Amino acid sequence: MDVLRYLQKKARAVESEIDRWLPKGLEPDILARATRHLIEAGGKRLRPCLVLAACEAVGGRAEDALETAAALELLHTFTLIHDDIMDRDELRRNVKTVHVLLGEPMAITAGDALFAKVFEATAANARRLGMGGARAVELFDAISKASFEICRGQALDMLLETRADVSEEEYLHMVGMKTGALMEASTKVGALLGNGKPEQLSALADYGRLIGMAFQIHDDMLDVAGEIEKFGKPIGSDIREGKRTLLVVRALATAPSEEKRRLLGVLGKREASEAEVQEAIDVLKRTGAIDYVNEKARRLVVEAKSKLDVLPDSDAKKALLELADFVVKREF
Amino acid sequence: MDVLRYLQKKARAVESEIDRWLPKGLEPDILARATRHLIEAGGKRLRPCLVLAACEAVGGRAEDALETAAALELLHTFTLIHDDIMDRDELRRNVKTVHVLLGEPMAITAGDALFAKVFEATAANARRLGMGGARAVELFDAISKASFEICRGQALDMLLETRADVSEEEYLHMVGMKTGALMEASTKVGALLGNGKPEQLSALADYGRLIGMAFQIHDDMLDVAGEIEKFGKPIGSDIREGKRTLLVVRALATAPSEEKRRLLGVLGKREASEAEVQEAIDVLKRTGAIDYVNEKARRLVVEAKSKLDVLPDSDAKKALLELADFVVKREF
Numbered sequence: 178m179d180v181l182r183y184l185q186k187k188a189r190a191v192e193s194e195i196d197r198w199l200p201k202g203l204e205p206d207i208l209a210r211a212t213r214h215l216i217e218a219g220g221k222r223l224r225p226c227l228v229l230a231a232c233e234a235v236g237g238r239a240e241d242a243l244e245t246a247a248a249l250e251l252l253h254t255f256t257l258i259h260d261d262i263m264d265r266d267e268l269r270r271n272v273k274t275v276h277v278l279l280g281e282p283m284a285i286t287a288g289d290a291l292f293a294k295v296f297e298a299t300a301a302n303a304r305r306l307g308m309g310g311a312r313a314v315e316l317f318d319a320i321s322k323a324s325f326e327i328c329r330g331q332a333l334d335m336l337l338e339t340r341a342d343v344s345e346e347e348y349l350h351m352v353g354m355k356t357g358a359l360m361e362a363s364t365k366v367g368a369l370l371g372n373g374k375p376e377q378l379s380a381l382a383d384y385g386r387l388i389g390m391a392f393q394i395h396d397d398m399l400d401v402a403g404e405i406e407k408f409g410k411p412i413g414s415d416i417r418e419g420k421r422t423l424l425v426v427r428a429l430a431t432a433p434s435e436e437k438r439r440l441l442g443v444l445g446k447r448e449a450s451e452a453e454v455q456e457a458i459d460v461l462k463r464t465g466a467i468d469y470v471n472e473k474a475r476r477l478v479v480e481a482k483s484k485l486d487v488l489p490d491s492d493a494k495k496a497l498l499e500l501a502d503f504v505v506k507r508e509f
Numbered sequence: 510m511d512v513l514r515y516l517q518k519k520a521r522a523v524e525s526e527i528d529r530w531l532p533k534g535l536e537p538d539i540l541a542r543a544t545r546h547l548i549e550a551g552g553k554r555l556r557p558c559l560v561l562a563a564c565e566a567v568g569g570r571a572e573d574a575l576e577t578a579a580a581l582e583l584l585h586t587f588t589l590i591h592d593d594i595m596d597r598d599e600l601r602r603n604v605k606t607v608h609v610l611l612g613e614p615m616a617i618t619a620g621d622a623l624f625a626k627v628f629e630a631t632a633a634n635a636r637r638l639g640m641g642g643a644r645a646v647e648l649f650d651a652i653s654k655a656s657f658e659i660c661r662g663q664a665l666d667m668l669l670e671t672r673a674d675v676s677e678e679e680y681l682h683m684v685g686m687k688t689g690a691l692m693e694a695s696t697k698v699g700a701l702l703g704n705g706k707p708e709q710l711s712a713l714a715d716y717g718r719l720i721g722m723a724f725q726i727h728d729d730m731l732d733v734a735g736e737i738e739k740f741g742k743p744i745g746s747d748i749r750e751g752k753r754t755l756l757v758v759r760a761l762a763t764a765p766s767e768e769k770r771r772l773l774g775v776l777g778k779r780e781a782s783e784a785e786v787q788e789a790i791d792v793l794k795r796t797g798a799i800d801y802v803n804e805k806a807r808r809l810v811v812e813a814k815s816k817l818d819v820l821p822d823s824d825a826k827k828a829l830l831e832l833a834d835f836v837v838k839r840e841f
Contacts, residue, residue: 205661205665207664207668211664259617262613262617263614263617282667287660288621289621289624292656293654294657296653297653303649307642307643310639311636313646314632314635314640317649320628321626321627321628321629324624324625325622325625327621327625328618328619328625332543332622335614
């Protein structure tokens with residue numbers, strides 16, 4: 178598949194750029210290990226691909242966006258490390274999470290260090306291109322605003338966990354911040370670095386936010402219907418953590434009271450048995466929540482793709498269109 | 510005292526700027542509370558004062574550096590919130606720490622959110638001044654590099670806690686990163702925003718790093734010899750946490766083996782009694798470590814002040830000279 182090759186080529190360029198910002202020789206050694214651990218364990222490098230493809234899709238050169246592409250993977254990794262602490266998750270990408278491996282203090286510091294590097298790498302990008310002040314400021318502004326939105330989304334996610342009456346609208350608002358904001362920033366800064374026109378920036382930003390939301394909805398779905406080896410983390414974690422995913426929101430809104438009671442009995446029960454978690458998953462299946470959620474993600478992808486109509490045809494545009502489909506078809 | 514009035518005036522201007530970046534109406538409300546908690550509890554606003562005074566000391570206008578001055582207080586607050594989690598500290602500025610008040614997940618998120626705002630506020634400053642690309646990039650680069658150094662210092666601090674043979678050189682290296690880097694960045698970005706000459710930037714950066722190191726050494730000293738009401742946190746925390754402060758480093762290097770054994774017996778003992786902690790403090794006093802450390806801090810301040818010789822006389826320069834003295838005379 179041509180698009181896959183296109184993306185793989187992009188992802189390879191990003192790997193060495195990430196290495197440049199997180200060198201193995203970083204001192205102290207334990208910080209190098211802590212910051213590199215999840216990155217070395219794999220990952221789709223979806224956000225860097227979005228940066229580079231968006232840059233090319235507006236007529237820019239992917240090479241001109243490399244540091245920022247790497248930066249957004251660092252930003253993503255920082256959020257994963259801190260999220261894993263907060264959610265007390267022990268496995269990700271089929272390896273131990275950073276706090277389980279190196280302790281919570283080192284994991285907090287590693288996340289902070291990755292976050293700091295985001296802006297150093299971005300500064301290097303702006304310097305290399307000799308960007309003007311206004312555009313450089315726009316670049317930093319987009320990344321810092323997205324970072325803040327992620328935190329707001331994260332805080333809201335925690336608040337919703339304590340409620341049984343979360344609406345679909347509230348969920349989508351939360352997920353737009355928690356996951357949508359970073360994909361939106363990825364395509365936006367890519368377009369910015371490729372010198373895209375305002376309407377192209379805006380279209381790509383919308384596309385990014387929409388696929389980000391679809392990504393999270395599909396991720397929630399994999400948490401209950403995925404395979405652990407492919408998914409890289411235990412199935413049902415969201416249920417044990419009491420997360421108000423769209424699946425749960427939908428089931429709680431539509432299930433008969435008996436089913437609803439059964440689901441609420443397991444939601445947020447950290448020590449729930451496999452059988453109890455399976456029972457909760459069965460409720461989600463029986464109430465049609467899984468079908469509903471799949472359809473919702475699919476529609477977001479259709480909407481996201483339509484945003485790209487303003488772009489001229491190119492390999493990069495083709496890649497973005499296929500990436501949107503990939504987001505809701507992936508098994509990992 | 511004129512200088513105090515000068516600084517108080519500066520600090521007041523920063524308060525409303527901080528409010529602008531962390532509005533009380535921030536959604537969700539709990540994130541507003543978590544990010545504002547320590548800031549509302551007080552604090553010396555030392556870093557913003559350094560930014561504004563450095564800006565004026567090179568001939569700039571303090572108003573031109575306001576957003577960045579506020580940004581560096583946000584950056585400082587972020588490090589406090591995360592440090593308190595890592596050190597399991599329960600009190601700061603005479604109030605509960607954020608994780609004790611609102612739980613660890615919210616405290617981690619609040620720190621991250623503050624860190625994100627740092628760059629958003631800085632971007633706004635660069636935009637308002639219409640800064641050129643090269644200078645804007647330098648501004649972001651200085652702040653992100655300092656942030657990364659703080660994390661390196663923090664990681665190193667944790668590593669040193671496990672060793673009994675830490676040298677004074679290692680301690681100073683660590684503390685230069687953990688505390689020096691941010692004060693260095695404060696004076697450097699102030700000078701940058703005031704359009705200072707390269708040699709002025711460099712002198713002010715050196716001054717900042719040196720007073721930062723002196724600040725931390727004095728802070729270590731207050732932890733064993735201060736008064737809880739003024740210091741705002743329990744006396745002896747560093748001892749219970751096993752921190753390799755310069756006091757401890759010096760005592761372990763020079764104390765007779767009997768005294769050394771006594772000190773090591775209490776260091777890092779979380780559940781040590783008041784009497785045990787007092788015994789450790791007595792060892793530090795008997796071995797002359799406290800006098801040694803006070804002298805070391807005083808010398809760093811003398812060196813810091815000498816760096817300012819390149820600056821023309823001004824109220825701002827006078828304030829910076831007095832600030833340097835304040836750093837090792839303060840009781841809070």
